[in-house]
Amino acid sequence: MTISASLAAALGPRPPKTRPEGIATYKPAAPGQLDGKNFTAWISSQVSAGRTVLGLAEGAYHVLPGFDQAHVFLENLESVTIWMDSVNLTMTAVGVTAFEFYRCSNITTYGPTVWWDTPGFSQATITNVKSTGDKDYDIQFHLDDGYDPSFLVNTTTGQMDGEYTDPKTGRLEAGPGWSFIRGPVTTVQGLENTYSVALQDSYFQPLEGYKLLARGDFIFCNKITESNNTIISDFTLLNCAGFGFFSGSNRKTTFNSFSLKPAPFPPPNGTELPVRSSSADGIHSGGDYIEPTFDSCLFSALDDDCMAVHGSLFQTSGAGSTPNSFLAPNGLASPGDVLHFYANSTFALLGTATVVSANTSSSPLSVTVDHLPASVAEQIRSARWSNQNRVGSGFRITNTLTTGNRGRGAIIKASNGLIAGNRFEGVSYAALSLGPEFSGWAEADYVHNISVVDNTLADCNYLSKAGAAFMLHGDGGGGERGNSNISIEGLVVQGTSASNVYLGASEGVRLGGLRLERVFQAEYQLWEEWPGAVVTLENVGIGSVKGRRCIEGEIGREGVEMVRFVGSVDGVEEDFVKSC
Secondary structure, three states, X not given: OOHHHHHHHHHOOOOOOOOXXXXXXXXXXXXXXXXXXXHHHHHHHHHHOOOOEXXXXXXXXXXXXXXXXXXXXXXXXXXXEXXXXXXXXXXXXXXXXXXXXXXXXXXXXXXXXXXXXXXXXXXXXXXXXXXXXXXXXXXXXXXXXXXXXXXXXXXXXXXXXEEXXXXXXXXXXXXXXXXXXXXXXXXXXXXXXXXXXXXXOOOOOOOOOOEEEEOOOOEEOEEEEXXXXXXXXXXXXXXEOEEOEEEEOOEEEEEEOOEXXXXXXXXXXXXXXXXXXXXXXXXXXXXXXXXXXXXXXXXXXXXXXXXXXXXXXXXXXXEOOOOOEEEEOOOOOOOOOEEEEEOOOOOXXXXXXXXXXXXXXXXXXXXXXXXXXXXXXXXXXOOEEEEHHHOOEOOEEEXXXXXXXXXXXXXXXXXXXXXXXXXXXXXXXXXXXXXXXXHHHOEEOXXXXXXXXXXXXXXXXXXXXXXXXXXXXXXXXXXXXXXXXXXXXXXXXXXXXXOOEEEEEEEEEXXXXXXXEOOOOOOXXXXXXXXXXXXXXEEEEEEEEEEEEEEEOOOOOOOOEXXXXXXXXXXXXXXXXXXX
8 A cells, every 4th residue: 555545544434624804914024034932922912812722824934933842832812713724834933932822721833834944953964984893984965965974973872863765665674763872973074064973783784875864952843732622723833843743731632634744845955855844753641630532633754752651650769758759850740649659770660659649849859649558668779650640541543544654553551442443564662662661761551442443554563572563561570460451453563673562460351353364475685594483472462362363474484483571472373473
């Protein structure tokens, strides 16, 4: 299936969205130029006058940043609809957020299309490759015209952070995050806009003609915080220097027909099209209260995960001054919130409690709960905790297409959600990853009550030897069955070079149909030997198994196990996956 056909299938019928006639419309004074501060002031004045349906005049504008933190900053707005359809906005300040919504309620936007004059990453063409040892290389590369060399180095690490890709296929051709950079980026004397760097790549051999992408410091290209019922509809984002949208401490944020994709044109004074759309995640929901929603969205050629929904893992630092209280360097807690406590290293569940009071303005902050479990009191200086009310539960991911990104398609650490009717293509790691990442990213939590229905994962997980195209997992290695009540129906996995499905650390998993096609027959086969299996079950309890669970055609490698059982597995027979 082509990408265009996949997109049409993923989006489905789309209702017409027509700007109402006669609404108050802002027309910038200077032709082709939008002052973010003036536009924001106009919106506030119209709302004060009782107008709640507003528009920006159709056209193309260069946007002057109206604020230090954003080109357009919308604060404390309530019950407003802003039409920006048929509007193209070019942001003029690299490193400054486009739109920020802060403490708004019941806001709906339609459109616009947004990009930056200067893409938020460096793009270059590899011109010379020299092997210096086993999987070690010195490479030279020429910066493509119109791309900013300042993104070649991340100022935090002082090193290059990026990847390279074959422009003929668009497929990622480098290991995760270039974690094996061997030296600094240096200028090649006598050659204009040409640089060199030493690296180690255990995955691929870099080749002349490959495109090199490097991301420097990243930003939140758009941001929504402490807001309620925000709807972002028909928003198209091109060439983003970081997260497409960051959503935090919100209730009910909806992204409808949101697109993040490479610009179909080169930057000013350039001739080369961008091969990536962003240098980080597409939409990152971190610490939201409830119901982040992604419907009929497109994520294409990102440099990281497409969708992330999670909370945070915090640490206790000591006992509080009152009974049943504890101290913490930081955290999110309000009266009524339910907290989970975990052991510091194994992440075994120590107990739960409900917040009675929280002083989050103090340092360290102090939290009082209804009952502090004895096992937590014993580890009061090092226990970990998460807030179950701040993980984005009630999420929905529906009718969405992701294609060609480095990272995962969707990473979910929230509960009470639906993942239905989506297609994931060419995702370099797991297309769907459900479960906590306590140790790696301090992101919570285990997941519960999730329905995964009619999703297709095609040519995914080609870089991962440890993971699978579909992952239901825990963290800590202690055999904890922390996830529960997960329903998986109509899952199709196609074209793998590593494991298809991993189910672990869970209780009450229900399987209702599984089809595996072109198993170990992907175009890219990175592993000379593969120790895994088509499906791996580890420390999991299967509640029910219905429908066909079969492998279509031949397995592309000899001696591969169809099913591998690890640890304690209940509720299934060894042959529950068979040839069709």
